[in-house]
Amino acid sequence: MSQPPGGAPSFVRAWWEALAAVAAGVAAMFAVAALGLWAAGAGGLPGGAFPSVTAATVVTAVGGTVELSGDAGVLGRTGAGIAVVPLSVTLAGAVALAVVFLRPLRHHAVTSGRALLARVARTAVLWLLALLLTGLGARHDFRINLGDSLLGDIGDVLDVAPRVGFRAALGPTLGYGLLWLLVLLAVAVAASRKTPLPSRLLRFQDPVRPVASAMVALLLGYVLLGLVAGLVTAAVRGHPGDTMAVLLLGLPNLAWLAFGLGLGGTWDGRVPGTSLGLPMPxxxxxxxxxxxxxxxxxxxxxxAAHDGRAWLLVVVAAVALLAAAFLTAVRSPATTRPWEHAVQVGVASAVTLFVIGTLTRISARFGLSILGITDMSAFGGEVALRPHLLTLMGLGLLWGAVAGFAGSALSHRVRRGGLAGEAGNPGPG
Known part of the structure; x- marks a missing residue:
């Protein structure tokens, strides 16, 4: 006798599919984070901190919060803070989780809103559990070696033992992590052309799905270009370990920053005079x-004041956006008018640049003070990068609208050419 549709096998299979999606995402993030940190030299951190640092990196990759703290004894104090998203880790987890989440849906011709929400809910429950365990592992404390310096001599005499530590703030981490998952799944369902939509959402399929898919392709294309450039740099200029650390931790940070800059966006930022620790352009x-x-x-x-080749970023960004607009147009119904394409691509570009600006924001600092003596050059400074979000969104809207018109015109020309070719070819026999 066969089981009813809502029987135990269906229940187990549904939870197994949710577990597979979460496990794929978490495993991908831990693997990329561990490899990137190892390439950056974090494997030699004192006190066996590497697993905890890896867990903290995964936490920040999904928008979680890692609090830094310090204790330099009674006569000393430390101050630290960090806000940066390692987007290579984020992207690896997002792609793995989305692919496994969407795969079972592609075997269905239709899906209901209730079934889709239930699938999302199961995934969210397991995701929060995995994130909780990761957050509990993202904590460590270790002592700072002051070395042979005036600060070190004072510390030895006064028995001041500076310590710094980090721990995931579980509340914000679970909250932002859940938001990250929901946004990811919404984008994945919207951009996937093979995933059926509930009947109530079918009216959004034509205006949303082609442009969402095109924008995702644009962002992934930029990452692929950055990967090729990074591998060439590692092969030609040496120091492959450092370059691989950048690729495994911050490749999308640089690639998507290049896209925003190519469209005319601006960021305010600074880095300390000392080495950043990782090779940047x-x-x-x-x-x-x-x-x-x-x-x-x-x-x-x-x-461009330092390297004239920077102007190529404008050309690459314009071509990439035009390609995305053309892809949107050819995948849209033939009845879609040019101004509608312009609005769709313009709004999508503005949203994309808002996300890029938000994700590429950086704020990191570390300071140490003992008896009023501060040595920031020895123990770090501040690294900051803050976008002009309103300018970015305005430029995205303008560039996207122009690209939408141009992409629509190109798609109509291609379609007319295809129809003319079919009319001129009487076919066999």
């Missing part, structure tokens, strides 16, 4: 160091 670090203690403005023109 020379023009980028040069611009961010120009202001000294004050923020510098990062733009295509400021980059």
């Amino acid at each position: 020379a023009p980028l670090t040069a611009v961010l160091r120009e202001g000294g203690d004050r923020p510098s403005t990062l733009s295509v023109s400021s980059l």
Whole structure:
């Protein structure tokens, strides 16, 4: 006798599919984070901190909060803070989780809203459990070695033992992690052309799905270009370990920053005069160091002052956006008018640049003070990168609208050419 549709096998299979999606995402993030941190030299952290640092990296990759703290004894104090998203880790987990989540849906011709929400709910429950366990593992404390310096001598005499530590803030981590998952699944369902939509959402399929799919393809294409450039750099310039650390931790940070800069966006930022620890493009670090203690403005023109090839970012961004607009148009119904394409691509570009600006924001600092003596050059400074979000969104809307019109015109020409070819070919026999 066969089981009814709502029987135990269906129940077990539904939870198994949710578990597979969560496990794939978490495993991908831990693997990429561990490899990136190992390439960056974090494997030698004192006190066996590497697993905890890896867990903390995964927490920040999904928008979670990692609190840094310090204790330099009675006569000392430390101050630290960090807000940066390692987007390579984020992207790896997002792609793995989305692919496994969507795969069972592609075997269905239709789906109901209730079934889709139930699938999302099961995934969210298991995701929060995995994130809770990750957050509990993302904590560690270790002592700072002051070395042979005046600070070290004072610390030894006064028995001041500076310690720093980190721990995931579980409340914000679970909250932002859940939001991350819901946004990811919404984008995945919207961009997947093979996933059926509930009947109530079918009216959004034509205006949303083609442009969402095109924007996802644009972002992944930029990451692929950055990966090729990074591998070439590692092969030609040496130091492959450092370059691989950048690729495994922050490749989308740089690639998507390049897209925003190519469209005319600007960021304010600064880095300390000391080494960043990881190799960044020379023009980028040069611009961010120009202001000294004050923020510098990062733009295509400021980059071009150090390397004229930076103007190529404008060309690449324009071509990429035009390709996305053309892809949107050819996948949309033939009855869609050019101004509708312009609105769709313009709004999607503005939203995409808002996300890019938010995700590429960086704020990191570390300071140590003992008896009023501060040595920031030895123990770090502040790294900051803050976007002009309103400018980015406005540029995205403008560029997207122009690209939408152009992409619509190109798609109509291609379609007319295809119809003319079919009319001129009488076919066999």
